[in-house]
Amino acid sequence: MKVLCIGFGNVARSLARLLIGEPSQSRLLSGLDLQFVGVTSASRGCLENKQGLNLSHALQEIEESGRFEQKNPDFSELNSLAAVQQLDYDVLIELSTLNLRDKGEPALTYLRTALERGKHCVTANKGPIAFAYQELASLAAKNDSRLLFESTVMDGAPVFNLARTALKGCQICAVEGILNSTGNYVLTQIEQGTSLDEAILKAQEGGFAEADPSYDLEGWDAAAKISILARVLMDAEITPTEVSRRGFSTLNLDEIGQAVSTGTRVKMVAGARKRSGKVLAEVGPRRFPRNHPFATVDGTGCILRIETDLMCPLTIRQESPSVWDSAYGVLNDLMELGDGGD
Amino acid sequence: MKVLCIGFGNVARSLARLLIGEPSQSRLLSGLDLQFVGVTSASRGCLENKQGLNLSHALQEIEESGRFEQKNPDFSELNSLAAVQQLDYDVLIELSTLNLRDKGEPALTYLRTALERGKHCVTANKGPIAFAYQELASLAAKNDSRLLFESTVMDGAPVFNLARTALKGCQICAVEGILNSTGNYVLTQIEQGTSLDEAILKAQEGGFAEADPSYDLEGWDAAAKISILARVLMDAEITPTEVSRRGFSTLNLDEIGQAVSTGTRVKMVAGARKRSGKVLAEVGPRRFPRNHPFATVDGTGCILRIETDLMCPLTIRQESPSVWDSAYGVLNDLMELGDGGD
Numbered sequence: 001m002k003v004l005c006i007g008f009g010n011v012a013r014s015l016a017r018l019l020i021g022e023p024s025q026s027r028l029l030s031g032l033d034l035q036f037v038g039v040t041s042a043s044r045g046c047l048e049n050k051q052g053l054n055l056s057h058a059l060q061e062i063e064e065s066g067r068f069e070q071k072n073p074d075f076s077e078l079n080s081l082a083a084v085q086q087l088d089y090d091v092l093i094e095l096s097t098l099n100l101r102d103k104g105e106p107a108l109t110y111l112r113t114a115l116e117r118g119k120h121c122v123t124a125n126k127g128p129i130a131f132a133y134q135e136l137a138s139l140a141a142k143n144d145s146r147l148l149f150e151s152t153v154m155d156g157a158p159v160f161n162l163a164r165t166a167l168k169g170c171q172i173c174a175v176e177g178i179l180n181s182t183g184n185y186v187l188t189q190i191e192q193g194t195s196l197d198e199a200i201l202k203a204q205e206g207g208f209a210e211a212d213p214s215y216d217l218e219g220w221d222a223a224a225k226i227s228i229l230a231r232v233l234m235d236a237e238i239t240p241t242e243v244s245r246r247g248f249s250t251l252n253l254d255e256i257g258q259a260v261s262t263g264t265r266v267k268m269v270a271g272a273r274k275r276s277g278k279v280l281a282e283v284g285p286r287r288f289p290r291n292h293p294f295a296t297v298d299g300t301g302c303i304l305r306i307e308t309d310l311m312c313p314l315t316i317r318q319e320s321p322s323v324w325d326s327a328y329g330v331l332n333d334l335m336e337l338g339d340g341g342d
Numbered sequence: 343m344k345v346l347c348i349g350f351g352n353v354a355r356s357l358a359r360l361l362i363g364e365p366s367q368s369r370l371l372s373g374l375d376l377q378f379v380g381v382t383s384a385s386r387g388c389l390e391n392k393q394g395l396n397l398s399h400a401l402q403e404i405e406e407s408g409r410f411e412q413k414n415p416d417f418s419e420l421n422s423l424a425a426v427q428q429l430d431y432d433v434l435i436e437l438s439t440l441n442l443r444d445k446g447e448p449a450l451t452y453l454r455t456a457l458e459r460g461k462h463c464v465t466a467n468k469g470p471i472a473f474a475y476q477e478l479a480s481l482a483a484k485n486d487s488r489l490l491f492e493s494t495v496m497d498g499a500p501v502f503n504l505a506r507t508a509l510k511g512c513q514i515c516a517v518e519g520i521l522n523s524t525g526n527y528v529l530t531q532i533e534q535g536t537s538l539d540e541a542i543l544k545a546q547e548g549g550f551a552e553a554d555p556s557y558d559l560e561g562w563d564a565a566a567k568i569s570i571l572a573r574v575l576m577d578a579e580i581t582p583t584e585v586s587r588r589g590f591s592t593l594n595l596d597e598i599g600q601a602v603s604t605g606t607r608v609k610m611v612a613g614a615r616k617r618s619g620k621v622l623a624e625v626g627p628r629r630f631p632r633n634h635p636f637a638t639v640d641g642t643g644c645i646l647r648i649e650t651d652l653m654c655p656l657t658i659r660q661e662s663p664s665v666w667d668s669a670y671g672v673l674n675d676l677m678e679l680g681d682g683g684d
Contacts, residue, residue, distance in 0.1 A: 018652070032511075127568075156653050158508030165507045166500030168677050273579075293638045293659060310360070310499050310670045317657035318636060328512075328652045337509050 004038040005088050006080050006110055007095035007160050008062060011124050014327035016055045032338050038087045040080040044068060048076040048087060076283060084110045094123035100220055104128040111172035115139040122333040124151035126224040133231040148336060151329030153225045154302050155317040163233055170308035172233045176271030177304035178297050179225045182209045183268045185300045190256045200241055208300060218247030219283040226270040226281045232274060236279030246284035259287055265295040330334055346380040348422050348452055349437035352402060353466050356422040356669035358397045376681045380429050382422040387411060390418040421471040426452045427584055430447035435677060436465035440560055442582055446470040464675040466493035466668055468566040472582050475573040491679060493671030495567045496644050498661040512650035514575045518613030520639050521567045524551045524558035525610045527642050532598045550642060560589030563605055563623040568612040568623045576614060576622030588626035604633050
């Protein structure tokens with residue numbers, strides 16, 4: 001499959017490393033024949049080569065220079081949108097920076113354009129799915145292409161994959177979980193006596209918090225994820241701005257430590273539930289007894305509980321995801337496309 | 343697809359109910375065109391009809407008479423093995439009674455025979471998979487048929503489905519979990535001050551313990567399940583008898599209650615781990631702090647933690663499975679076959 005990759009940040013680079021056999025995973029390539037014909041970025045330059053780029057060279061250049069240089073024989077003047085519109089590829093891997101304020105743009109336009117051209121799309125970008133899943137899914141169906149996005153919620157841990165295969169035929173009635181790693185890490189730190197500011201700093205130093213912490217701590221990330229779950233698993237058209245949302249600013253931080261001393265834990269939970277045919281979604285703090293599964297999720301861990309009509313509730317738990325988990329999620333989507341006989 | 347069903351106990355009856363639209367699930371049938379051409383049982387009589395049996399009538403007869411009667415126009419003199427050998431079907435659903443003492447027989451022979459005839463096989467029977475997965479899998483590959491067994495471990499909760507799709511390309515290094523519902527129920531009861539005998543009686547009254555409790559409590563069920571996991575997920579050829587096994591008889595029951603008073607819980611855990619290329623499997627009691635995910639599993643709940651090379655550890659948790667969960671697992675396997683374009 002010919003691949004165009006939009007964005008060359010951490011997830012894209014980890015994906016490239018998995019594909020070239022780091023860390024010693026060359027066996028993954030068996031059965032997955034990928035040629036990167038283009039890699040674009042908003043500020044680091046773009047590459048294109050109809051015969052396929054050398055991913056090792058691309059990784060080396062971006063690590064050494066921080067960008068693709070004009071002296072690179074594969075350097076391209078195309079911007080991301082032009083590449084999506086003009087290049088010859090089978091799959092668009094959309095890994096540009098998330099932008100909820102602009103309702104998923106420009107990623108939404110990239111995906112729309114690629115799907116209209118009949119290309120498969122894989123994305124780890126929450127914006128387009130949180131704001132326009134139904135539109136994109138019907139575009140995909142109309143153009144006989146597929147749209148996959150396993151990494152948007154809980155990275156590579158199975159969520160959509162699970163719904164597609166293991167829960168086939170089930171109706172999903174409710175989902176709830178701890179979906180924002182940064183927020184959970186900060187809560188765990190505060191429980192241990194760290195101040196909010198220090199905890200945020202630690203998260204930033206650990207590389208899993210944005211420069212602007214409000215995206216995680218005010219529940220926007222979780223709101224985007226619960227919108228995606230509500231849309232994809234329960235066919236509800238909810239946008240992140242419509243999710244009832246209470247973030248850290250609504251918390252009395254002293255209560256977090258007090259909760260621990262009474263044998264409970266405060267957790268930020270995102271949930272969506274069908275009630276009389278309507279799906280309601282919310283993000284906010286909840287207090288759990290210590291023996292509740294959600295209370296056992298420490299640090300950057302995540303958890304998701306799924307209620308269906310045919311099975312007893314299922315819970316998926318992820319211990320401490322890293323960028324490799326996101327990259328694996330994208331790779332899993334690519335393998336799914338590969339299996340489709342493309 | 344034409345189906346031959348061996349066994350018509352609880353799981354088979356619940357499956358039949360799901361298929362005829364109880365409890366109000368007729369939508370499940372969309373996309374799944376099944377015709378039961380035979381239903382056999384060891385002691386309740388057999389039915390066959392080339393045009394397809396009426397499942398509602400079969401359910402009604404077995405509920406009312408406890409068996410299929412000779413006056414039923416579809417009554418058949420064939421026994422299970424003869425039906426497997428002679429009838430014209432696409433899928434064998436093998437739901438006969440588990441027999442570990444005879445190393446999975448007679449189910450193993452039924453599956454072997456069906457696979458040799460190029461038929462797909464779906465089973466919820468742990469015996470044949472625990473003793474002979476590799477042999478059966480290569481028979482299936484040779485005869486271009488498929489062997490699916492989602493319900494053998496954690497009922498319909500995704501395990502093999504997950505490995506097939508969501509963990510594709512990953513190498514599984516270790517699995518461990520609470521896999522025996524009855525044992526966990528009994529432990530939970532003992533923690534609450536119930537005696538072992540009373541707890542067993544309660545489990546039997548609840549319908550989830552065998553008449554001979556040693557199968558669950560001495561770890562044979564968990565040993566069969568961990569053998570299956572080790573075979574299927576880690577390609578190790580381990581039989582249940584080779585699993586290092588410590589059951590309830592090795593436990594000091596007083597310690598279970600004492601553990602609770604020190605903020606811990608004793609759980610029966612089955613695990614398999616690769617060490618220097620070899621897979622070691624064991625079943626036995628372990629003590630966990632209250633905030634460990636395994637310590638949050640009450641009653642008949644189950645949990646499985648999976649370590650892979652490419653992702654952070656994943657855990658699947660199932661709250662309180664019933665026979666519907668097993669039936670759904672079989673149905674999910676049938677849907678998987680249906681998707682294969684058969």
